[in-house]
Amino acid sequence: xxxxxxxxxxxxxxxxxxxxxxxxxxxxxxxxxxxxxxxxxxxxxxxxxxxxxxxxxxxxxxxxxxxxxxxxxxxxxxxxxxxxxxxxxxxxxxxxxxxxxxxxxxxxxxxxxxxxxxxxxxxxxxxxxxxxxxxxxxxxxxxxxxxxxxxxxxxxxxxxxxxxxxxxxxxxxx
Numbered sequence: 189x190x191x192x193x194x195x196x197x198x199x200x201x202x203x204x205x206x207x208x209x210x211x212x213x214x215x216x217x218x219x220x221x222x223x224x225x226x227x228x229x230x231x232x233x234x235x236x237x238x239x240x241x242x243x244x245x246x247x248x249x250x251x252x253x254x255x256x257x258x259x260x261x262x263x264x265x266x267x268x269x270x271x272x273x274x275x276x277x278x279x280x281x282x283x284x285x286x287x288x289x290x291x292x293x294x295x296x297x298x299x300x301x302x303x304x305x306x307x308x309x310x311x312x313x314x315x316x317x318x319x320x321x322x323x324x325x326x327x328x329x330x331x332x333x334x335x336x337x338x339x340x341x342x343x344x345x346x347x348x349x350x351x352x353x354x355x356x357x358x359x360x361x362x
Contacts, residue, residue, distance in 0.1 A: 206241065207287060207298045209234045210280040215272035216260050222272050224259045224280060227297070231259045237286060243278040295347055297326075303347075305330050305340075305354045313356055314338070328354065332361065 210224040226234070234240070235252045240263075248264035261280075266272055287296065297319040305313040305328070317337065318329040326342035340360045347354055 205284050206281040207284050207296065208279045208281050209240075210259070212242065212275045212278045212280065213258065214276045215269045218269045220262065220266040220268050220272045222261045222263065222266070222275060224261050226259055230254070233287065234259070234261075234280070234282075236288075237282050239282075241281040241283075242275055244281075295349055299349060300328065300347060300354065303352060303354050305356050307358050308355060313358065313361065316354055328356070330354075330356070330361075 209228060210226045213223040213225045215221070216223045224231075224234075228234070231252055231254050234249070235254075237249050239246055240249050241247070242263065247266070250262040250264050252262075253260040263275075266275065284298075290296070300316050300319055303316050305316060307313055314330040314332040316328050317331045319342070320327045320329055320339065327339040328342055329337055330340055331337050338361045340356050346356060
């Protein structure tokens with residue numbers, strides 16, 4: 189989809205130098221392979237990395253096999269099922285500088301998290317806390333006043349990165 193280049197699920201809207209590409213879902217087999225839940229559209233960005241951070245610790249990415257929204261990875265030093273299971277739930281991150289450059293009109297999901305949302309008149313609506321995709325397209329998880337959240341369908345043109353904001357129609361607020 190134009191306007192998006194998925195890597196980077198939770199970023200918190202800060203100027204962090206790391207971007208999350210996946211989470212470890214568990215072990216795969218008995219030789220230390222890992223099942224990864226990918227946050228991007230494909231494993232290409234992750235596959236291009238020689239080193240990743242898992243739980244903040246550096247690991248060499250020895251191999252990565254594509255499986256759609258799941259990938260099978262091997263990390264140097266993780267050689268058995270118990271070692272792999274110990275990493276369950278950890279985030280797989282890379283340094284932001286390792287991401288490929290973006291074309292005009294593209295963004296990373298990580299660039300959206302933390303942005304304020306406003307309606308077309310500029311009135312504050314909330315803050316993007318996550319970008320989700322359950323199979324039918326991207327949804328912005330927006331925290332509204334009072335702590336309530338609302339999932340808003342993402343459409344081309346609502347991300348105003350130059351203005352550091354997202355413009356949403358109030359009709360989409362639940």
